[in-house]
Amino acid sequence: MLLPKFDFHEPKTLNEACQILAAYGVKAKLIAGGTDLMVNMKKKILSPEQVISISRIGELKKLDTSGDSIRIGSCFTVADLSTSDAIQKHLSALGEGAKNLGTPLIRNLATIGGNLGSARPAADLPPALMAYGAQVVLNSLSGERTLSLDKFFLGPGFTAAKPDEILSEIQIPSLPPHSGAGYINIGIRKGQDCNLVNVASFIALDTDGTIRNARIVMGCVGPIPLRASSAEKMLIGQKPESALFARAGAAASLDSTPIDDFRGTAAYKRDMVGVLTRRTLDIAFREATHRQ
Amino acid sequence: MSEYTVINSRAVRVDTPDKATGKAVFIDDMTMPGMLYGALLQSPLAHARIVSIDTSKARNLPGVKSVVTAAEAGLVKYGVSPARYDETLFCHEKVRYVGDDIAAVAAVDMETALKAVSLIEVEYEELPAVFTIEEAMKAGAPVLHDNYPGNICAEVHSEFGNVEEALADCDLIKTTTFQNKRQDAAFIEPQGCIASYDLSGNLTLYSSTQVPHYVQRTVAMVLKLPVGKVRVVKPYVGAGFGIKASANPLELSACLLSMKTGKPVKMNYNREQVFQYGRARHQFTHTMTTGVKKDGTIMALKHLCYLDGGAYSSFGIATVYYAGSLLGGPYKLPNMKYDGYRIYNNKPACGAMRGHGGVAARACWEQQLDMIAEELKISPIELRLKNMMVAGDVTCNDLNMSSLGMKECIEAVKDGSEWTAKKGKLPKGKGIGMACGFFVSGAGYPIYRSDTFHGTVIVKLTEDGGTALVYTASAEIGQGSDTTFAMIAAEALGIRLEDVRLESGDTDFGVDLGAYSSRQTLMTGHAVKEAAEDARRQVLEVLAKELNVPVENMDIKNSLIEFKQGNVDFTGLRTRYSKEHRGWNDNPADGPLTFREASRIAYLSKGSIVGTGKYKPPELGGKYKGATVGTSPAYGCSAQIAEVTVDEETGQITVDRITDAHDCGLAINVTSVEGQMEGSVSMGLGEALFEEVKFDKKGHVINADLAEYKIPTMLDMPQIKTIIVESNEPNGPFGAKEVGEGAIMPTIPAILNAVYDAIGVRIHELPMTPERVYLAIQEAKKGKTG
Amino acid sequence: MKKLINLTINDQHYEVAVEPNQTLVDLLRYQLGLTGTKKGCEMGDCGSCTVILDGKAVNSCLVLALQADGRSIQTIEGLETGEGLHPVQEAFVEKGAIQCGFCSSGMILSAKNLLDQKSNPSEIEIRRALAGNLCRCTGYQKIIEAVKSVPQAN
CATH class of the missing domain: 3.30.390.50 (CO dehydrogenase flavoprotein, C-terminal domain)
Known part of the structure; x- marks a missing residue:
């Protein structure tokens, strides 16, 4: 199964990624774990001219539980979610979703951002994240905005992210006692x-x-x-x-x-x-x- | 302690170190100098007349070396059974399913080949299509093949005894209807091949096939080549399960393209094409009426079956016969009537798959027997034991149970699963169920009716002595046959397993009908044994002359010559051997005479020592029409007990444990026998719970991938307890018979019966998805309250 | 247009030119001749293309060759040591966990990846860790036995 032809970009920073995305807009697709995009490209459902990999952007891979909210970088992998003690302790339902997503091989590639961005109605992570009241952070050259996950999904494969926006982070407000x-x-x-x-x-x-x-x-x-x-x-x-x-x-x-x-x-x-x-x-x- | 030195043990398979290290070569791992890549143009429509085909744009694309259609391929009809050759390599008048082959391209790389395929312009006139048995049989329905009106591909009508008379005397008559779903074999390696035509007009085809022999004949016939010019070689194969047991359009196209270009041509199916090609298990709809006496004696079975055949016959004629004939045993059944119909429609053809024809029939009947046992208040085990045949019994349709460890299997699973402590004592939602089954140990006749030997084998001893080379055209497809035959050769020759080297899967090595119908262990095994014994005899005859010891006073064991009557002075031979190997530092100096020395001496006396072996089944029973399908030199049999948990709120079934006993005659390689049993259970479990190839309204496979076509993962499989029962099969080599297919027979009905035990609801349609089970539970509740 | 990448495969350094739309599995198999990595579905469903990428078992059919730039890959060809088969390979051979062998490369790498991360895994841990590797021949029974039998450091 041959992939369609495309140009490949591999920015090192979020800002650089935003610049490339701004230049190509709808002609570009972001790739992180690739478990969704690669399949769609092989099936010729998607044939982007430009593929922008965000998987080498260090700032998108963090998990920060130190502040008021838990912040998960969009390129944090599903495997890491499923084995993280912090996730298990604070966000067990999310951990459960992560454990049940795909296969171990898929989980090692797939990212939390990808699971949201692909906007599949059957995806494993959105229900728990929405139940926890998560927000997503969207970045573009014109700045950053946060959006409740409740408002992020528009339809199968469609989200409220604009063509020049990159989902950079997922924020979950710290949970009340009991x-x-x-x-x-x-x-x-x-x-x-x-x-x-x-x-x-x-x-x-x-x-x-x-x-x-x-x-x-x-x-x-x-x-x-x-x-x-x-x-x-x-x-x-x-x-x-x-x-x-x-x-x-x-x-x-x-x-x-x-x-x-x-x-x-x-x-x-x-x-x-x-x-x-x-x-x-x-x-x-x-x-x-x-x-x- | 076994009386044997090599067989009947746990041998490490000869092929697995290479497979564990990635060195084993499968078809897609091969490349050849100057190799071209082929691709197929396949129909996007399920039923259409081909108005015109224009290949000019494709031919003009740089890098394209050949484009072939029916105009180049010719219109030789082929298929599996000569009685129903209903395919041509490429469609010429019309296409009959989505995926039907129209043209093939060879180009310098895959990208160019695919581009060229997209440039072929075909004008279609779409025809009304039929996708179900009901649609296809309706009066006035579109006909797929003009010479088969009503879309009836094949029908079988047989009666043994007198069913109506017998039913009139029965105390209990039970009728049920049962349906499975179209399956895919879902082997992990998609089909592929490389054809290479040389300047002398010799064609070599390397292919992922189970049956080099049949492929060789089909290629020769379709492409009009002398069969002696066609050689088929099988590299390692990523399993087949029946689907790779006939020549496919890839193989024929690659051969034709190689002949046209003079270059090697490689072709592969992708996973979607594997599903689109189909040829796996049919959807069967069985209606069975069984009559029994009060005491549980089975008197009669009336059986009606419809097979959803798809667009071509493939193995279907055999399938429709097997669906009836394989109920002749293992229970004593004096009266049996069968009416079977295989119906064409505009879906991919179905064919043969593990447990050919018998799996759904067995599931239907074994569940019905449990229903009967319940009504008669007899335990399911007692009912089965009461009616069970024993070795030497012959079924009403003339299948001779020359060995039958069925009772032993039942006792073994009963004990192994602690049935008595569990049956009737499990909490709601948990259940236990059992079933039996049996299968042929090799089809009694070749697919083309012929007097051919079913297998020929050559054992050649290396001229320098010490190693036996076994040449067999049989097919190692993962089941372990190479190891089995190496073990048989070693045992029969009297040498160690490591002193045998075996080459297989090449039509140049002889005739072997290949890996289907669970035939190789018994049939090829016989030929291997005979060839090895022939070589052994030749060595001993030379020794007898040289040492003046009668042959019968000598034996070969563990690669050493044994003299039964005291010491024999063989120093002369030893000296001769040493002189032949001057300067070598590992010549035998003391101890017994070795096979290495003996085989060298034999060579010096006679030239190359070549033993030959062959096998053809003895005359088998049955003079009625269709007797050739089901009769076999031997039958393997098995019993299984399944334990399940059903979540009654969601309908999800968890199979907790399977206890499986199989009578394989004598186990040649114990590990491989267990492997076949465990693999069979997993395939049966998949068919029982998950698997179904689904189509949209236009005839496209919806779930043509391994995500949506669901075979069991490691999380879905329970622990399997395997118990090998060893009867001694008089018609088998060293008493051995089949295990590869018989072992799947009881799995589905054992699970069906366990599910009933858990929830009190019978399910008569596969697969038992959560939704189907949930609905059945809801229906039953409505029935009770309403 | 092809781009040059540098990667380490089985402790050996490679510099290769790859197309942007080339997958890692195709690079390994068709360009580097490492055909032990198999292609069964090309959609990430079967696991026969499993390789270990920077210490994690992944489907190499879902990874672009360019994404492997600068990274370390272990394939089935890299498991053998000077002393012979890797203990996981040895166990698969000894226990009869291999039939057709087409899934074996991926299955063995997933098993090795599990054992690298966790010694003495329980049966359910083995089943979970290997659930992305489909096998149609064995029913998985002997594969699980093989993984359990691998000698553990502690």
């Missing part, structure tokens, strides 16, 4: 699978034990990862318990907008949203009761 999150994905087989449905749930408890805040994000059941708004509303102010989580699951099912495709029917995916929402809320609650 909060927790869970992530579950299901596929046909256990290894190396495109998800049928994936759900991440986050809850934060008040001092009286009621749910102060909840975010539930569903993958594979819409053109972009979806918030289960009515399920979230149903949880707020309530005492966490399994019957409530089951009702929230049912509400999330109704919040989802799956379609029939060759991987599965809409009806099945909708039902699974209910099951996974309930199960991830269970996990989130367990974590919340342990996290001080």
Whole structure:
């Protein structure tokens, strides 16, 4: 399988990358891990004239947990996410997503930024990141802006990043005490699978034990990862318990907008949203009761 | 302790050090000087008339050396079975599936070849297409092949005994319908080949094939070459599972292009083309009606089957017969009626795949037998044991179970899985199930009906003495046959395994029908044994003359000559050997006479010592039409027990453990037997749970990659406990018979029965994806509440 | 247009000119003759093209040759030592973990990469670490046995 012909650029700094991208705009594609772009180029779905590798930009590879928010460089690999103690401690649901993404070989190449930027509805990292309230940092020659991940995805393969913008960093606000999150994905087989449905749930408890805040994000059941708004509303102010989580699951099912495709029917995916929402809320609650 | 010195042990395979170090050469690892690269133009439409083909732009592209279409290739019909030669190398009037071959290009590099393919202009007149059995059989449906009206590629009607009469006397009659899905073999190495035509008119084809012999004949026939001018050589092959068991358009195109250009031409399928070419397991729809007596005695089976065949016959005629005939055993079944239909449609052709024709049928029936056992309140094991044949029994369709360790297999898995402690005692969501199966140990007849030997082998002793060279045209495709035959040769000659060197997979070495129908161990094995014994006899005859000792008083063991009746003075021979190797510092000085010395002495006396061997099956049973499919010199058999956990909320199945017992006669290489058993289980598990080739409405494969066509990963496979049961097969070399395909038979039904045990719901359609299981559970709940 | 890159493969330094659209696996196989690295799917699905890139096992069909500039690569050809087979290779041969052999190069490199990072891995750790390497012949049973049997430093 031959790749289309293209020119290759390998900037050393973010600024240099922004300059090259500004020069070529839509004719260019960024490559980091390459696990998505390479496949799309081989299948001739994408034939960019210019390919700009950002994988040698050191500043995009950091993981910084020292400040108020956790900051992850967009070229931080999924493998490193999946084995990072800091991620496991603070963002276990993200770690779970990372562990379940692709294969070990893919995870060693794939990056967090790539998993967001490719904007696949079934991607493993967006649900947990959205559930944690993550923001993305977008850079261009004209400066830097941050955007809530909720507003980043526009459709399959489309994001709010402008043609001259580079996703440089993912910021996750530090988590309140008594909060927790869970992530579950299901596929046909256990290894190396495109998800049928994936759900991440986050809850934060008040001092009286009621749910102060909840975010539930569903993958594979819409053109972009979806918030289960009515399920979230149903949880707020309530005492966490399994019957409530089951009702929230049912509400999330109704919040989802799956379609029939060759991987599965809409009806099945909708039902699974209910099951996974309930199960991830269970996990989130367990974590919340342990996290001080 | 085995009575043998080499076989019946765990030998390190002769090919694996090279494979572990990346040195083993597979087809795409080869290059030749001046080699060109070929590419195919394949139809984008499922059914269309070809109005015109214009290759002028492609021919004019710099770097293009040849463009061939049906005009150059000719219209010789070929296929697998001469009864249904329904393919030509390139389509000339119409295309019948997405991927049907129209033209081929050879160019200086792949990029140019692909560019040239894109420059070939074909005008199509699209025809209505049919993609399912129902569409294809509808009155007035478009016909794929004019001489097969109704799109019926083949039909089989057979009856042994009297089924209706028998059913009338039965206490319980059960009917179920079952369907599997079209599979892909998903071998990891895509097909590829290099053809090289020389100035003397000799054509050598290097190909990733299971059957050099059949490829040789097909190439000669289609390209109108004397068969003696065609040599097919098989490098290491990245597995085949049946799909590489016939000549493919790549091989024929590469040969034609090499003949046109006088240069070597390399061609490969990419992964998408592997799926598009297909030729793997059919989708079968079985409807079976089984009648039993109250005590569980099986009386009759009425069986109707439709095969979704695709655009061409491929192996399909054999498949539709196997789908019926392989239910003749291993249970005593006095009455069996079978009606089978293979239907053409505008999808890639299906063909033969591991467990050819029998896998879905076995799954359907073994599940039905469990349903019957439950209704009769007999344990599934008891029902099977009660009806089981024993060695020497002959099925109603004349399959002779010359050895059958079936009962031993059942007992072995029962004990090995702790069945008794688990069956009926597991919590909801967990289940245990069992099933049996059997398979031919080599097709009794060549694919082209012929009196040919099925295998010929040459064993030549190196003239300097000490090493036996085994030449066989058989095909090592990963199953370990090279090692098996080296072991057989060593055992039969009486020498150590390391004193054997084996070359295989080359039609210049003789005839061998190749690696399909689980035939090589028994058939090639016989020929190897005979050739080795022939060489051994020649050595001993020379020794007998030289030493004046009768042949029967001598033996060869561990590469040493044994004299059974006291000491023999062989110092004269030893001196002669040493004189032949003056100045060498490793000449035998004391101790017993070595095979190295003996074989040198034999050469000095007679010239090259060449032993020959051959094998042809004995006359097999069955005089009825179709008896040639299913009859075999021997049958391997097996029993398996699956343990599963089902997540009833999501429908996800986890197979926790498989216990597998297989009767392979005598295990030549124990490790390889286990390897075949474990590999079979994994393929069966994939078919049971995940695998399905899917098409869009225009006939394109949707999931033509290994991401969306899902074979088991390491995370999906359970621990497999393998137990080898050794009957002694009278028709096998050293008592050996098959393991490569029979071992897949029980896997799917064992899982089906375990899933039922776990959730109380029967599933009659594969694969058991989470959604299908979930829906079945929901349906059952509705049934109970509604 | 071709560009010159420098890379280390199996401890040997190479300077080669590559096209921008050339993959690492094609560079290894067709330009450098290191055909032990196989191509089974070219889409990152099967793992037969696995190489170890700067200490991490990756699909070399998803890496551009240019991205390997300045980096260190280990292929199956680089595992053997002066004393013979690498212990992982030895274990695969001894345990019968190789059948057709087409996945073996990648499987062995993934196993080596795991053992480099973790001694005495549990069975589930082995299954997780090798889940990107498909094998259609063995059912994985003997591969797992082989990995378990590799002698460990501690």
